[in-house]
Amino acid sequence: MVKLAENERVDYMYSDNLKIIQDKDAFSFSLDTLLLAAQAKAKIHEHDKVADLCAGNAAASIYMAYFNNAKYDAVEIQEEVASQARRSVALNQMENRITIYQKNVKDAGQFLQKDSYDEVVVNPPYFKVPQGHEVNPDRKKAIARHELLINLEKIIEVASGLLKMKGKLFMVHRPERLGEIAYYCLKHDLSIKMVQPYVSHRGDDSNLIIIEAVKHTAGDGLVLRDAIVVHDADGEYLPAIQEVIRESPKAKKIHDEGAKYYFYVLLCQDGSFYGGFTTDLKHRLKMHNSGKGAKYTKTRRPVKMIYHEEFTNKNLALKREYWFKHHSREWKEDFLKAQGISF
Template sequence: MTEPNIHEGERLDGLPSQEVKVIQNPDMFAYSLDAVLLAYFANPNKKGRGRTVDLGAGTGAVGLFYAKKVTGSVTLVEIQEELAAMAKRSVRLNGLEDRVSVIHADMQEVFDQIKPGSVDTVLCNPPYFPIKEKTKQNEDEHYQIARHEVAIDLPKLAQTANKLLKNKGKFFMVHRPERLGDIFAALTDRGLEIKHLQFVYGKADREANMVLVEAIKQGRSGGVRILPPIIAYTADNQYTEQVQTILYGKAWTLD
């Protein structure tokens, strides 16, 4: 790992289990547990030897965490120039320039740089909240794009993932359980059949606040499997043993 190139207002965060450091600016946007769990959940074809694209990569957290458990190439696509620049510095910091690259572009306009139908796996931690007349949006542009469907919505995301993926390629996403109806409609209408769901609970006695989704391009319809849940915190607000292992345990391996 090289010496970090940290700018004013930035900080260095990391994931000990994967031995990855990520440069972030909390005034713009910073990753949280959902990014870690998406990278952990993603179980690609070909034992990770194929090409992966992380759409809406932000500072690169998902793609960088995931890259350490696969051997194939990973491309991070990010529309915001400042976040893409931070991701590039994090790639260098972690010594992953040989396998991880960053494209500063709108994901819907990336096909001149990534050939349609050439990707084995697509990852995405998209904006969770739809734009509605009464939606209360954060005034900061970086947070608006990251949290609200300003630049991309679920149908357009599904169409982009479908266009990038090879037949039988996999799509992995983290989202909110209350959007499951929209998620199923957007993905299945665009040739992405949902195969696995895993719900994440803040605490065992609360409703799920995240859902991890795996879909396959041109997969057979039906046969959705619900994986055992992930519980994030104990009653006294400490990480559960399950999450402690994900964050601080041995390096992740593919099934």
């Protein structure tokens, strides 16, 4: 069972498919995070390696991971926010695919492997801090919004260092800083290939952009896309935005009617644990207790099923099984206790 602090709540993303822990009084994820994640996930392949810098409570990583089997490393400097990220990842059963580092992005090259990431996703602080400028008195909000601990160039430099050849950087930012972004990208071997502007209403100036840059490639070929309009005249989200924040009825129907796969945990007669995969929990338990389930459980009967998780993707369930099996006994006990399981 994931515990919440007194000032925390659980919110939902992409309809009610994804859970995210947020501080009631601090900086929560917003639409720009989901727009960035949606733009990036369209280019992420099943076995890619993705770094999420300035990750906050890992909303972008959790959103992207819902659509693929890629591996994510998310970096967030603030201790409380990183804790929210870890617990949010656990709420969504993604611990085997998303790793949270409570570190400074400046130092990412020291704990993440350089030249190894297929994509780097960044939602950085948007604003500089000129001398004498007043920032938000809430330190957590100020760090999220202003370049107090890292600046734009350093973020781009670190991202470039992590990316492999032809790897892609996705960044959301303010359009008034596009010139700086382009300059620092070129300086650090990244070429911007796409700029996607967003406007609140048709006819407004753009108030948000997402850029896609590629490492070590020619500097030409940039595509400036037509602006995506966020709101209609009544202030409601338009269809392009609805697709990002809510699961469509068609997608939900496919999801609901799809096959179900399970990762499960058995408590064996000798007190040991066994993690497995199945499409039928009742039948699988019967097979284990008849001696036909697995070599390991054959000599440790009777066994009791004490925990299971449901997936609509076979690979995710299998990865979850592999992840569980390759941890120590102590870790498995802690994991099960955290789910409220007594044994």
